[in-house]
Amino acid sequence: MAKTVSIRYLVLGLISQQPTSGYDIKRFLKSLSWLVGSPSFGSLYPTLHALREEGLVTVEVAPRQDKPPRKIYTITDAGKQALRGWTDQPVAAETSLRTFMMRLILSNNLSYTGLITHLQQRRSQVTICQVTLRQMVESLDETMDSGRRLAFGYGLALATAELAWLDSTLELLSQQPLPMEVVKGNGVTSAV
Amino acid sequence: MAKTVSIRYLVLGLISQQPTSGYDIKRFLKSLSWLVGSPSFGSLYPTLHALREEGLVTVEVAPRQDKPPRKIYTITDAGKQALRGWTDQPVAAETSLRTFMMRLILSNNLSYTGLITHLQQRRSQVTICQVTLRQMVESLDETMDSGRRLAFGYGLALATAELAWLDSTLELLSQQPLPMEVVKGNGVTSAV
DNA sequence: CGTATCATGTAACTAGTTACATGATTCA
DNA sequence: TGAATCATGTAACTAGTTACATGATACG
Numbered sequence: 001m002a003k004t005v006s007i008r009y010l011v012l013g014l015i016s017q018q019p020t021s022g023y024d025i026k027r028f029l030k031s032l033s034w035l036v037g038s039p040s041f042g043s044l045y046p047t048l049h050a051l052r053e054e055g056l057v058t059v060e061v062a063p064r065q066d067k068p069p070r071k072i073y074t075i076t077d078a079g080k081q082a083l084r085g086w087t088d089q090p091v092a093a094e095t096s097l098r099t100f101m102m103r104l105i106l107s108n109n110l111s112y113t114g115l116i117t118h119l120q121q122r123r124s125q126v127t128i129c130q131v132t133l134r135q136m137v138e139s140l141d142e143t144m145d146s147g148r149r150l151a152f153g154y155g156l157a158l159a160t161a162e163l164a165w166l167d168s169t170l171e172l173l174s175q176q177p178l179p180m181e182v183v184k185g186n187g188v189t190s191a192v
Numbered sequence: 193m194a195k196t197v198s199i200r201y202l203v204l205g206l207i208s209q210q211p212t213s214g215y216d217i218k219r220f221l222k223s224l225s226w227l228v229g230s231p232s233f234g235s236l237y238p239t240l241h242a243l244r245e246e247g248l249v250t251v252e253v254a255p256r257q258d259k260p261p262r263k264i265y266t267i268t269d270a271g272k273q274a275l276r277g278w279t280d281q282p283v284a285a286e287t288s289l290r291t292f293m294m295r296l297i298l299s300n301n302l303s304y305t306g307l308i309t310h311l312q313q314r315r316s317q318v319t320i321c322q323v324t325l326r327q328m329v330e331s332l333d334e335t336m337d338s339g340r341r342l343a344f345g346y347g348l349a350l351a352t353a354e355l356a357w358l359d360s361t362l363e364l365l366s367q368q369p370l371p372m373e374v375v376k377g378n379g380v381t382s383a384v
Numbered sequence: 385c386g387t388a389t390c391a392t393g394t395a396a397c398t399a400g401t402t403a404c405a406t407g408a409t410t411c412a
Numbered sequence: 413t414g415a416a417t418c419a420t421g422t423a424a425c426t427a428g429t430t431a432c433a434t435g436a437t438a439c440g
Contacts, residue, residue, distance in 0.1 A: 006399070017337050023419050031328075033286050034321050035347050043400050045421055068408040068419050094225050097350075098290065104346055108339035129226050136223075145209050147300035154296055154357055155227050158289075161353030165346055198427070215391050235428050237393055260391050260436040 007039045009086045011047050012075065013106035015057055016083055021070040022048050036101050048073060056082055083109055091118070095125060097158075116173060123166045130159040199231045201278045203239050204267065205298035207249055208275055213262040214240050228293050240265060248274055275301055283310070287317060289350075308365060315358045322351040 014025050022044050029038035039047075048071075051057045056079035063069040075083070087109045091099070100122055107115050133156040140149065206217050214236050221230035231239075240263075243249045248271035255261040267275070279301045283291070292314055299307050325348040332341065 008399095013339075017339065021419080022421095030286075031324060032343070032347060034288050034317070035350070037288050037290070040401055041420075042402070042422080049421090066409070067417095070419065094222075096226050096229050098229070101343060101346065105339050105343040107342055108337045125226070132223060145300045147205075147209065147297050150299055150361070151224070151293060151297040153361070154293065154354075155224060157353055157357040158227070158350060161349055162346075165349040169342070169345070200427095213391080214393095232429055233392075234394080234430070241393090258437070259389095262391065 007043060008047055008051070009083065010102050010106065011044070012051060012056060012079060012083050013087075013109060015051075015073050016075040016080060017108065019072050019074040021062075021072055023070065032101070032105075036098050036105075051079070055079075088114070091121065093125070095122070097162075112173075116170065119166055119170055119173075123163065123170070126159050126162050126166070130156065130163060133159060199235060199239055200243070201275065202294050202298065203236070204243060204248060204271060204275050205279075205301060207243075207265050208267040208272060208298075209300060211264050211266040213254075213264055215262065224293070224297075228290050228297075243271070247271075280306070283313065285317070287314065289354075304365075308362065311358055311362055311365075315355065315362070318351050318354050318358070322348065322355060325351060 010029075011025060014020065014028065020028075022041070026038060026041065026044055029036065032038070048057070048059075052059055052073070055076060057073045057075055060072050060074070061069050062072045083106075087103070087106060091103065103118065107118065110118060133152050137149070137152045137156055140152075202221075203217060206212065206220065212220075214233070218230060218233065218236055221228065224230070240249070240251075244251055244265070247268060249265045249267055252264050252266070253261050254264045275298075279295070279298060283295065287295075295310065299310065302310060325344050329341070329344045329348055332344075
């Protein structure tokens with residue numbers, strides 16, 4: 001029964017990967033906006049302030065020549081702990097593509113086995129969706145209005161592609177079992 | 193500069209396809225929740241009330257044997273006009289997958305040429321995203337933390353699949369130029 | 385007769401956007 | 413000096429969720 005991904009943990013997770021400024025976080029998320037959407041500054045900056053007040057991150061002003069100064073946020077130990085507490089929560093049964101993408105971005109906070117489990121869970125969920133969509137596309141082929149027919153076909157294409165990606169990624173992970181960073185990001189350092 | 197898809201027009205569009213109840217709208221959207229997310233009753237019912245007060249839909253209680261009665265909503269002429277006014281608006285440059293899917297569901301309100309244009313616009317947008325993602329995946333291959341690398345790879349796979357779907361759908365539409373329903377849903381009845 | 389599903393609704397809250405404001409730096 | 417980009421921020425608003433409440437019908 002994991003809570004929906006508020007930008008809170010997404011931001012915290014991005015800071016954990018590397019100290020950054022709010023502006024840079026925005027820039028990064030904008031590059032993926034067609035998949036996850038990117039939060040406005042009006043929610044991003046207050047989020048950073050809140051994280052700071054709770055002691056999950058620290059700030060430092062970094063003046064630079066030739067550009068205005070930035071505020072660089074760095075995660076604290078308390079922040080790492082809070083983040084781990086969140087990523088360890090199981091995902092809801094009906095996870096949206098958006099939410100999955102967000103968790104994927106933060107997956108370096110997962111242990112190796114945690115990542116595998118996450119991907120496998122996703123795989124079984126999307127498989128169900130694929131079956132449902134295929135039934136809908138086939139059964140309502142002629143009678144249905146074109147809008148829904150198109151939408152179902154589109155969804156089916158994406159589901160199929162996602163499953164293919166999940167399979168190849170899972171296989172890749174099983175071959176080269178320990179990409180450095182997966183362990184590095186996680187204090188638990190789970191067994192292979 | 194189209195506004196973000198509030199559930200308002202999604203609901204109105206679904207009613208335009210076929211008179212339905214709030215409960216059924218919820219059920220339908222839940223079946224696609226992994227792509228678009230489905231609104232809660234707490235936002236769905238107030239939305240229906242608002243549409244009704246504005247005269248965009250009418251309600252009728254439909255009692256049935258063996259099940260509790262439902263309220264069936266039907267679109268009005270004013271509603272059709274409002275819906276067309278919305279679907280005719282151009283989409284924003286950075287349209288999310290979610291928004292595209294929503295517009296796709298409502299695409300039977302578009303004229304034939306409008307649909308083609310919509311798909312072609314999407315095609316050029318996703319092409320740009322694909323190029324960007326490919327660059328990111330390739331350039332940051334080794335140094336990058338695994339989370340982002342995975343996320344970019346996932347995004348790239350989806351972008352590629354979407355482009356393939358767009359191409360095949362556009363070709364299909366150009367071959368059989370007028371699927372009945374596309375015209376039926378639109379009062380403008382554009383030229384072939 | 386209690387529980388499950390179907391079906392609708394509301395009130396309190398939270399998360400988020402929009403629109404604005406500020407200021408530094410660069411470039412024409 | 414005025415515009416463009418970089419960078420941060422806030423206040424007012426809107427959209428949405430969560431949690432609750434109601435009631436009908438069916439099933440065991």
